[in-house]
Amino acid sequence: MTIETLKNRPLMNKEIHDLIVSHEKVAHVQLQNPLDHALLVLIKSGYTAIPVLDKDYRVQGQISKTEILDSILGLERLEMERLHDITVEAVMNPKIPRLNTDATFGKALTTSISHPFICIEDEYEAFVGILTRRSILALINRYFK
Known part of the structure; x- marks a missing residue:
């Protein structure tokens, strides 16, 4: 099966609604949260990165364990005492992938x-949820079985 054949399959034009993990189930933090809170959410959730939202629940970026640890890395040790003094906004990655709810599976x-x-x-740029690579791969696996 070629790529051109796949592009014309119904799967690629399928909408992503059924694959979205609802925002109520997604661990996230807000811009002004201190890094110690973000690190706690990341550890408790088991994720390596989570979305960062503003007060109106619009996506502003993502924060990861790596970004947090890099921000407190001193010359000889991790400066853990700084975690409460730095905000998520100061170290988050604002360049993250986003799609609208009407995006196709192919785009996802x-x-x-x-x-x-x-x-x-x-359509109002409000956070609806996330689409995981895992759910995308699971659908592909079901499709080809």
């Missing part, structure tokens, strides 16, 4: 190649 598949999750927004 292409976007997921370099990202473990994609933030999904509605």
